[in-house]
Amino acid sequence: MHLKGPCSLLLKPHKPSIPLILNTNTNPQNPNPELTESDVLNRLHHEQDINLAVHYFKSISNANSFKHTPLTYQTLIQKLAHQHDPHGVQYLLHQMKLDGIDCSEDIFITLITCFRRLQLADQALKTFYRIQDFGLNPSVRIYNHLLDALLSENRFHMINPIYTNMKKDGIEPDKYTYNILLKALCKNNRIDGARKVLVEMSKRGCPPDEVSYTTVVASMCDVGMVRDAKKLVVNVVGGFSMVSVYNALVMGVCREGDFNEAFRLLQTMDGNGITPNVVTFTTVLNALSVVGEVKLSLAVLAKMLLKNVKPNVVTFSSLVKGFCAKGEMKDACDVYNRMTREGVLPNVVTYNTLINGFCSIGNMEKAKSLVLDMERRKCPPNVTTYGTLINGYAKCRDVLGASETWNKMITQGCDPNVVVYTSMVDVYCNSFMFEEAYNLMNNINLAPNAATFNVFIKSLCSCGKIDSAMKLFHQMGNLANLTTYNELLTGFSKVNDFKAAFDLIHEMEQSGVGLNLATYNTIINMYCVNNMVNEGLKVMAKMLVKGVKPDVVTFNVVINGCCKYGKVDLAGQLLESMSRCGLRADMVMYTSAVFGVCGLGEVERGEEWVWRMVNDGVCPDKGIWSVLVRCLMSRIGYDGAIDLVDRILEDKKNM
Numbered sequence: 001m002h003l004k005g006p007c008s009l010l011l012k013p014h015k016p017s018i019p020l021i022l023n024t025n026t027n028p029q030n031p032n033p034e035l036t037e038s039d040v041l042n043r044l045h046h047e048q049d050i051n052l053a054v055h056y057f058k059s060i061s062n063a064n065s066f067k068h069t070p071l072t073y074q075t076l077i078q079k080l081a082h083q084h085d086p087h088g089v090q091y092l093l094h095q096m097k098l099d100g101i102d103c104s105e106d107i108f109i110t111l112i113t114c115f116r117r118l119q120l121a122d123q124a125l126k127t128f129y130r131i132q133d134f135g136l137n138p139s140v141r142i143y144n145h146l147l148d149a150l151l152s153e154n155r156f157h158m159i160n161p162i163y164t165n166m167k168k169d170g171i172e173p174d175k176y177t178y179n180i181l182l183k184a185l186c187k188n189n190r191i192d193g194a195r196k197v198l199v200e201m202s203k204r205g206c207p208p209d210e211v212s213y214t215t216v217v218a219s220m221c222d223v224g225m226v227r228d229a230k231k232l233v234v235n236v237v238g239g240f241s242m243v244s245v246y247n248a249l250v251m252g253v254c255r256e257g258d259f260n261e262a263f264r265l266l267q268t269m270d271g272n273g274i275t276p277n278v279v280t281f282t283t284v285l286n287a288l289s290v291v292g293e294v295k296l297s298l299a300v301l302a303k304m305l306l307k308n309v310k311p312n313v314v315t316f317s318s319l320v321k322g323f324c325a326k327g328e329m330k331d332a333c334d335v336y337n338r339m340t341r342e343g344v345l346p347n348v349v350t351y352n353t354l355i356n357g358f359c360s361i362g363n364m365e366k367a368k369s370l371v372l373d374m375e376r377r378k379c380p381p382n383v384t385t386y387g388t389l390i391n392g393y394a395k396c397r398d399v400l401g402a403s404e405t406w407n408k409m410i411t412q413g414c415d416p417n418v419v420v421y422t423s424m425v426d427v428y429c430n431s432f433m434f435e436e437a438y439n440l441m442n443n444i445n446l447a448p449n450a451a452t453f454n455v456f457i458k459s460l461c462s463c464g465k466i467d468s469a470m471k472l473f474h475q476m477g478n479l480a481n482l483t484t485y486n487e488l489l490t491g492f493s494k495v496n497d498f499k500a501a502f503d504l505i506h507e508m509e510q511s512g513v514g515l516n517l518a519t520y521n522t523i524i525n526m527y528c529v530n531n532m533v534n535e536g537l538k539v540m541a542k543m544l545v546k547g548v549k550p551d552v553v554t555f556n557v558v559i560n561g562c563c564k565y566g567k568v569d570l571a572g573q574l575l576e577s578m579s580r581c582g583l584r585a586d587m588v589m590y591t592s593a594v595f596g597v598c599g600l601g602e603v604e605r606g607e608e609w610v611w612r613m614v615n616d617g618v619c620p621d622k623g624i625w626s627v628l629v630r631c632l633m634s635r636i637g638y639d640g641a642i643d644l645v646d647r648i649l650e651d652k653k654n655m
Contacts, residue, residue: 035066044075050083068099074107081114086123089114093130103134109145116149124149125158140171147180151187159184173204179211186219194219195232210242217245221252234268243269247279254287259296262287266303276307282315289322294331297322313339317350324357329366332357345377352384359392364401367392381412387420394427402427416444422452429459434468450479454487461491466500482508486518493526501526515546521553528561533570536561550581556588563596568605571596587618594620 047053057076060066073096080088089111096103108131115124128146131138143166150159178201185194194216201208220229233249246269253261262284269276285300297319316339323332351374358367374381386409393402406424421444428437441448453476460469485508492501520543527536536558555578562571571593590613597605
């Protein structure tokens with residue numbers, strides 16, 4: 001079986017900046033001295049190839065057939081900025097200064113915007129400081145673009161000095177300035193500062209608008225100040241028709257799970273004459289679906305329709321997600337069919353949610369059919385789509401289906417991410433194709449992460465290939481984490497390699513990884529299955545000293561060890577200790593006890609354990625009855641054994 005290799009995942013190198021040396025040709029061919037500004041602008045606007053546009057710009061200048069104007073320079077600068085070529089723009093700006101051509105503020109705004117898109121805030125700032133070299137004084141408009149560029153990279157420490165400098169220049173901030181400041185403050189959790197800015201805006205005759213309040217209310221909710229956010233909305237925003245502000249508050253209360261408050265806010269909006277929009281309803285509907293209240297989500301959908309608010313793709317996708325999470329795939333498909341009937345096209349999120357739902361229940365045929373439906377509707381599958389399918393095949397141990405999906409993904413030009421190829425490694429390992437898994441790890445353009453190695457190591461350990469697992473462990477180096485060590489420890493415990501296991505534990509402690517409950521349970525199990533229960537109890541005591549509380553698995557392991565080797569009294573004491581810890585014995589534990597005492601021929605004690613089990617609300621299974629009846633038959637005969645079992649069952653029925 002052959003997997004296609006992905007195309008290079010390296011970023012494509014940036015194309016070099018276009019050289020803009022203007023005066024290189026003193027003997028132009030076919031000069032055209034009659035060109036007008038309109039002719040040049042028309043050619044520059046319609047030329048799609050930036051290289052041809054630059055060549056044309058240079059050639060007419062070199063031919064002295066046209067003297068460029070501020071507008072022609074600005075047009076080419078805008079085209080270069082659109083191509084993300086800041087160096088070419090800077091060169092043109094320098095050429096303008098040499099030619100003595102006036103430079104407008106729009107050109108500087110174009111350049112600052114270009115730097116913002118390229119995440120080069122430092123260059124934007126340097127460009128801003130050059131504006132006075134061209135005889136221009138900065139306006140509030142260019143300050144706003146600069147502040148926005150700094151905000152895009154969260155250069156918070158640079159924003160306040162620029163704002164202070166702006167006020168020193170006597171430039172009055174406008175609502176755009178203030179909204180940028182509010183976003184910067186809120187982005188850095190300076191909520192008190194943001195609220196002061198709201199007050200300052202009102203004092204300066206620039207009252208906060210919907211954007212201002214939405215920014216502050218959303219941030220207050222993000223940091224858990226939902227109650228204060230509600231006061232701000234009720235006391236300040238009041239009945240103003242600011243639906244996005246209420247939407248931010250609704251999202252905040254839904255995030256806290258306070259759905260009663262969410263419904264009250266919907267009523268408040270109605271009372272204030274504010275019509276909830278699709279975002280409002282979808283926020284509530286999605287939050288309900290996330291917590292499994294899909295039926296209530298349908299009620300919200302009904303309310304939307306009564307208000308003549310049309311659901312969108314996010315609304316329907318939220319419902320689909322809710323039903324899929326509960327495994328109710330028929331209802332999920334009904335929602336999907338309804339959205340298509342109503343002309344709402346499902347997007348890649350909708351499809352991926354449905355595909356994941358079917359993969360989770362092992363219905364790979366239906367999942368595959370949805371991918372075909374995506375392609376039919378011109379909705380290209382993405383890496384999540386393919387990864388979900390491969391993960392589904394991994395759970396089904398279908399290496400052929402996973403390989404076909406991988407190859408299709410590569411053929412479609414969709415590069416796998418580390419999650420997808422970890423799933424592919426898992427598929428190979430589940431099919432014991434360890435060599436193929438190793439080759440995949442070493443021939444892909446992505447570095448494996450800890451999860452990839454852990455999947456491989458777990459499979460190797462489960463097959464007893466501990467040496468191969470250790471080679472991978474040494475290969476992963478600093479990527480090894482607690483899960484890695486626990487998988488290896490489980491492997492050593494299966495082959496009873498105590499020395500290797502304790503060497504590994506020592507390494508865990510020395511490296512600072514530490515031991516968790518799973519680690520201790522593995523160590524205790526190693527001792528108990530080898531008739532070293534007392535040593536297991538010592539480890540149990542050590543974990544308590546370390547602050548790690550035992551769980552049901554811990555007690556099961558020790559009690560099973562006690563019963564297996566005839567220490568039934570100790571098992572009873574442990575059961576009492578377990579009860580004091582607030583843990584309840586389960587079927588596994590009682591089975592160990594009954595088998596243990598019956599193995600010693602102690603029928604009466606076996607009966608006591610069954611009674612204890614029944615009184616504890618755990619129903620004995622076929623295995624327990626079989627061993628008890630066999631033991632009883634050896635002591636009191638067949639009829640007596642049946643009478644005793646009938647009596648126990650009758651007493652249980654009358655309880």
